[in-house]
Amino acid sequence: MLRMPKFELERPASLAEALELLADASVESLIVAGGTDLLPNLKHELFTPARVVSLERLGELRGMRELEGGWLAIGSMTRLDEVAGDARLAARAPALAQACSLVAGPQLRTMGTLGGNVLLDTRCQWYNQTYFWRAALGFCLKKDGSVCHVVEGGAKCVAAASNDSAPALMTLGAELVFVRAGGRRVVPIADLWLADGAMNKKLESGEILTEIRLPPRGAGHRGAYGKLRERGSIDFPLLGVAARLELDAQGAITEADLVLGALAARPVRVRRVAEELAGLRASSNDLDAALGRVAQLAYKQCHPLPNVPGDHEWRREMVPVYVRRTLDAALARQGPVRDA
Ligand SMILES: Cc1cc2nc3c(=O)[nH]c(=O)nc-3n(C[C@H](O)[C@H](O)[C@H](O)COP(=O)(O)OP(=O)(O)OC[C@H]3O[C@@H](n4cnc5c(N)ncnc54)[C@H](O)[C@@H]3O)c2cc1C
Ligand code: SF4
Incomplete structure (x- = not known):
């Protein structure tokens, strides 16, 4: 059984009180909101704060x-x-x-x-583990160790x-x-x-x-999110795709943006999406080919690593599939996209 380590819990009743507690540099403190990620991480001894400051009472x-x-x-x-x-x-x-x-x-x-x-916090299949499990592996760069198990010889964590x-x-x-x-x-x-x-x-x-x-968005705003995961009922993403399109009054695309998650340490914005889609209407014969080109742009620019569970080469093959489905869902004002 995993045990919660000892720490002092503070439950301030106002933002001012919370800020005062956090300003005290003599005590190593961490913030807890819902606790759904922080508490498992504390049990895994990924963090060992002396004090945890809860925001729960800050209406x-x-x-x-x-x-x-x-x-x-x-x-x-x-x-x-x-x-x-x-x-x-x-x-x-x-x-x-x-x-x-x-x-x-x-x-x-x-x-x-x-x-x-x-x-x-970022996630990695070699990091989000118990202390015993991580110790058996010799730990890693992100916590307690000096090597990366994802990128051999890597000098930087890619969780x-x-x-x-x-x-x-x-x-x-x-x-x-x-x-x-x-x-x-x-x-x-x-x-x-x-x-x-x-x-x-x-x-x-x-x-x-x-x-x-x-920021405000007009009537022509369209957006959707697509998520690839092992168990549709609970898992973290193996891949996340967010799409935004802005349409003018005639239904032509004026802006487009595509950002993917669960690939690298930061979300990845796909380049040149707006240029491919600008001026096209949902009814245009050219739209299908342009959406296909955007899916290929994402494929070329995105390189999943074996940092999260799931075969990373399969995850890469799913990039254009999920990009296309998510863009289609945004245009059709549907979504989310979730089935592999
Ligand atoms: C089984 C399981 C499945 C999960 N699946 C997913 C998933 O599919 N997708 C996903 O995105 N997440 C997933 N999570 C993680 C987590 O549940 C969510 O990310 C959740 O939104 C975290 O919010 P929280 O309020 O519980 O954050 P906490 O756990 O309380 O805090 C998370 C981090 O944010 C900091 N923090 C929180 N609020 C503030 C604030 N206001 N100011 C400064 N710092 C702050 C904390 O110090 C901590 O570092 C999963 C967790 C579990 C246990
Ligand atoms: S990417 Fe490497 S350094 Fe970072 S958590 Fe995973 S194994 Fe550790």
Whole structure:
């Protein structure tokens, strides 16, 4: 049986109190939101903080509110099932609602939060294991060791960004609001990531993610999320595909974006998608061929590694399949895409 290690649990009743606790550099602290990833990681001794600061009582971090200029703010402690089931989001950010609807299983979506999903630690089949298992292997670069078992001789960890919401939020141009004692910063989500699986986010000490902000989108906004996984009822992604299209009043594509997750330490944006699709209408004879070219672009630019379970060569073959299905679903205002 895996045991929870000892730590001091703080349950502040206000954001100010939480920030004050986190500002105390004399105690190594970690934040817990829903705890659905952090608690298993603590049991696996991947982290050994002296103190855990829970955001559970901070009601101000829950729910959604409209901002000036048509932006929508989602509190970081908003549960994944609330995001997945919100009618507003289904219309204005379908890729995000669909991605959240496919995270883990129903119980975990009831506990897990959007903020926790955005800030999820990277995953690797050689890392998300018990201490005993990792010790038997001689540990690895990301924790307690000096070698990588995925890339022989690799100097950098390539554990995967496996958070389903991240590719969707990237296509949506989301911004993240971080607050710390005496400071605040707003970061476009595309600028959050580092290409290093040991720590794939640029975070400052003692800061809390308070809001995820979505820019306004017009009536021609289309989006969808596709997820490849072993067990449709619960697993992390073997591949995640988020697509965004913007159509003008005549139904022609004016913008397009495609971001894939679970490949590398950061979500991967496929290049030259907008150029291939610009100006095409759903009724155009050229659209089918252009979508096929986009699927091939993704195939050429994406190279899954044996960092997460599943045959990585098969995962690569599934890249164009899932890209095409997800783009089709976005155009048809359907999704999510989930069957292999
Ligand atoms: C069996 C199983 C299956 C899963 N499947 C999936 C899956 O398919 N897809 C997926 O994306 N995830 C999956 N997860 C992981 C997890 O359930 C989700 O990612 C969930 O959204 C994490 O949110 P949380 O609130 O529980 O985060 P926590 O576990 O509480 O925290 C996660 C990380 O974020 C930090 N953090 C959380 N909130 C904040 C904040 N507001 N400010 C600063 N730091 C913060 C924590 O310190 C921690 O490092 C799975 C987990 C399990 C156990
Ligand atoms: S990618 Fe390599 S270093 Fe990173 S967690 Fe996996 S085995 Fe460890």
